Amino acid sequence: MAKDKTQFSCSECGGSSPKWLGKCPHCGAWNTLQEVRAESATAHRFQSLSGAQPVATLSEIVATELPRTPTGQEELDRTLGGGIVPGGVVLIGGDPGIGKSTLLLQAADSLSKQLPVLYITGEESGAQVALRARRLGLDGRQVRVLAEIQLEKILFALQTEGPAFCVIDSIQTLYSEALTSAPGSVAQVRECAAQLTRHAKSAGTSLVLVGHVTKDGALAGPRVLEHIVDTVLYFEGDTHSSFRLVRAIKNRFGAVNEIGVFAMTEKGLKGVANPSAIFLSTHGTPVPGSCVLVTLEGTRPLLVEVQALVDNGGPSPRRLSVGLERDRLAMLLAVLHRHAGVSCMDQDVFVNAVGGVRISEPAADLAVLLAIQGSLRGKALPRGFVAFGEVGLAGEVRPAPRGQERLKEAAKLGFSVAVVPKANAPKKAIEGLTIHAVERIEEAIEAVRSLA
Ligand code: TYD
Ligand code: MG
Numbered sequence: 001m002a003k004d005k006t007q008f009s010c011s012e013c014g015g016s017s018p019k020w021l022g023k024c025p026h027c028g029a030w031n032t033l034q035e036v037r038a039e040s041a042t043a044h045r046f047q048s049l050s051g052a053q054p055v056a057t058l059s060e061i062v063a064t065e066l067p068r069t070p071t072g073q074e075e076l077d078r079t080l081g082g083g084i085v086p087g088g089v090v091l092i093g094g095d096p097g098i099g100k101s102t103l104l105l106q107a108a109d110s111l112s113k114q115l116p117v118l119y120i121t122g123e124e125s126g127a128q129v130a131l132r133a134r135r136l137g138l139d140g141r142q143v144r145v146l147a148e149i150q151l152e153k154i155l156f157a158l159q160t161e162g163p164a165f166c167v168i169d170s171i172q173t174l175y176s177e178a179l180t181s182a183p184g185s186v187a188q189v190r191e192c193a194a195q196l197t198r199h200a201k202s203a204g205t206s207l208v209l210v211g212h213v214t215k216d217g218a219l220a221g222p223r224v225l226e227h228i229v230d231t232v233l234y235f236e237g238d239t240h241s242s243f244r245l246v247r248a249i250k251n252r253f254g255a256v257n258e259i260g261v262f263a264m265t266e267k268g269l270k271g272v273a274n275p276s277a278i279f280l281s282t283h284g285t286p287v288p289g290s291c292v293l294v295t296l297e298g299t300r301p302l303l304v305e306v307q308a309l310v311d312n313g314g315p316s317p318r319r320l321s322v323g324l325e326r327d328r329l330a331m332l333l334a335v336l337h338r339h340a341g342v343s344c345m346d347q348d349v350f351v352n353a354v355g356g357v358r359i360s361e362p363a364a365d366l367a368v369l370l371a372i373q374g375s376l377r378g379k380a381l382p383r384g385f386v387a388f389g390e391v392g393l394a395g396e397v398r399p400a401p402r403g404q405e406r407l408k409e410a411a412k413l414g415f416s417v418a419v420v421p422k423a424n425a426p427k428k429a430i431e432g433l434t435i436h437a438v439e440r441i442e443e444a445i446e447a448v449r450s451l452a
Contacts, residue, residue: 005038006179035187037178066253069165069206072110075262075271076103078298079233079246081254084111084165084206088253089197091171091225092246093211094235099244100210103262103269104167105133105140107208111165112142118163122149122173136268149183151176151192158199168196170210171225190224197228226250238356243278244269245357248298258298276303276413279355285383289375292386292415293367294406295359301402301409303386305354306364308371313348323353324364332369332391339395340441342373363400365391366419366444373445382451384416387444389424395441399423407433417451419444 009016010033015026023030068083077083080090094100101124108117121129126147133140146157151174158166168174174192175183182188193209200207211225213234226232230252236245246260261275272278280292280303289308294301306324321329329351336342351368353359366389374381388406390398400406403424410418411433418435425437436447 006035007038008033009036010034035179035181035185037187037191068253069111069115071107073103073107073260073269073271075260076107076246077260079248079251079254079258079260080231081248081251081258085230085253086164086204086206087201088231089200089207089209089229090231090233091193091209091211091229092233092235093213095213098235098237099262099264099269100235101169102132102136102264103246104169104208104210105129105143106136106138106268108143108165108167109133109136109138109140112140115164116144116162117142118144118146118158118161118166119169120146120148120154120157120167121169122147123170135266149173149175151195155195155199158196158203158205162203163205165206165208166200167208168210170212171196172212186224190228193225193228236356236358241356243272243355255298259300259302275300276409279304279353279357286380286385288378288380289371291367291371291374291381292410293359293364293388294386294410295361295364295388296400296402296406301406302357303410303413303415304357304359306359306367306371307352307354308368308375309350310344310347310372310375311350313346317344317346318348318350320349321351323356323358324351324368325360328362328365329368331393332365333372335391335393335395335441336369336372340373340445342376342445344372344376347376361400362390362398363388365389366397366421366441369441370419370444370448373448379452381448382417384414385419385451386410386415386417387419389419389421389438389444391441397421397438397440397444407435419447 007016007018008020010024010026015024017025020033024032066085068085070077070083092100108119111117126145129145144161148154171189171193172184175188176191179187179191196207232250234247234249236247237243242264244262244264248256248258250256261272262269263272290305292303292305295304319329333344367387370387388400390400392398399421404426407418407426407430411430416432418433420435420437422437422439425435438444438447
């Protein structure tokens with residue numbers, strides 16, 4: 001079989017070269033040449049447009065709501081925006097062993113009761129998939145399984161089987177004959193994903209690509225896939241705890257930042273309906289250095305405990321954070337020092353978000369500061385205490401979006417005292433919740449002191 005021509009293209013300047021070189025001959029950048037498939041030049045590029053789509057006015061285009069099929073996993077559907085969409089391509093990333101294959105097999109099994117489903121595995125054999133299905137107690141009789149890693153054969157199988165829902169586990173194991181680079185290389189991953197996506201769109205197949213994540217948290221192949229697909233989901237959570245979060249990073253068919261919460265059990269992943277409970281550790285009596293915050297994940301307020309430990313450090317004290325941004329921590333310590341006169345200069349500061357959750361919103365600032373202050377002073381916050389709010393460099397406490405919802409969720413879960421930004425203070429009292437509205441961090445610290 002004749003191979004298609006390949007060439008090497010520079011990821012910096014886009015220049016091309018017929019063979020691989022360490023240094024780009026055009027811009028001089030090192031190690032930027034990547035193998036790509038050469039586009040065959042067509043002679044009449046602008047003439048054969050007879051079959052092309054005419055240009056239309058937006059109002060003339062009939063926009064039909066796409067039908068969604070629920071996957072049977074309520075938490076997964078939440079992140080997908082209601083279910084799978086014909087022709088929709090989902091990329092699901094996460095560390096090895098976090099539960100991607102498990103979740104997708106469960107979804108495939110329940111979808112197979114209404115749709116033709118194909119599960120393509122490149123990492124495991126068919127027998128291993130069958131064994132897992134049995135262990136999960138899935139019926140799985142209608143799920144078609146193919147153990148294959150060659151793209152051309154997979155495309156052929158997709159054509160002959162015509163599944164409505166197809167899982168590719170994983171995109172990094174696939175290779176196309178047209179390219180000479182190894183499976184998992186950027187060129188292969190991009191080529192395979194692009195071809196599969198094209199097929200999914202034309203055939204109306206709902207496709208899920210599983211992707212592995214590199215050590216620095218990016219999907220292997222510098223995010224090459226994220227713009228090709230419609231939806232990007234990430235698995236989060238540490239493999240030591242049984243809780244897993246699935247977060248939507250991008251979604252052309254729904255809202256982003258929605259999360260689904262699962263617990264890994266012997267029978268696979270089970271949705272958790274009330275996730276706040278798992279991100280709060282259970283202290284009998286309140287302990288110093290712990291503060292609960294209400295964070296907003298998509299449309300869902302979530303109560304998460306932040307813990308801080310401030311301890312005598314050496315000449316170069318450490319600042320470490322798990323689940324929160326470290327740069328933000330350094331900034332908060334500076335604000336705390338400058339505006340509230342609380343110094344952690346010669347102290348090690350460790351901050352952790354309980355339950356392996358990752359919090360990126362600035363509304364966590366106030367709770368982090370109060371936890372640090374509590375640990376430093378050895379004073380616990382009162383029982384049933386929550387806080388949220390962004391802290392600015394000038395020491396001001398800025399409002400967080402959707403404050404009312406956060407407070408209502410806290411009240412629902414039995415919290416009784418809240419320190420919140422002034423602009424988030426509700427006009428009408430919330431039953432069972434005493435609210436201290438503050439404008440500056442000094443006020444917040446003062447409010448906490450008066451409560452103790
Ligand atoms: P898996 O879905 O294979 O992870 P990934 O595809 O993301 O690499 O999940 C594997 C882990 O989940 C493995 O460590 C065992 C655990 N597990 C359970 O705890 N219960 C189960 O029912 C299954 C199938 C797996
Ligand atoms: Mg797997």
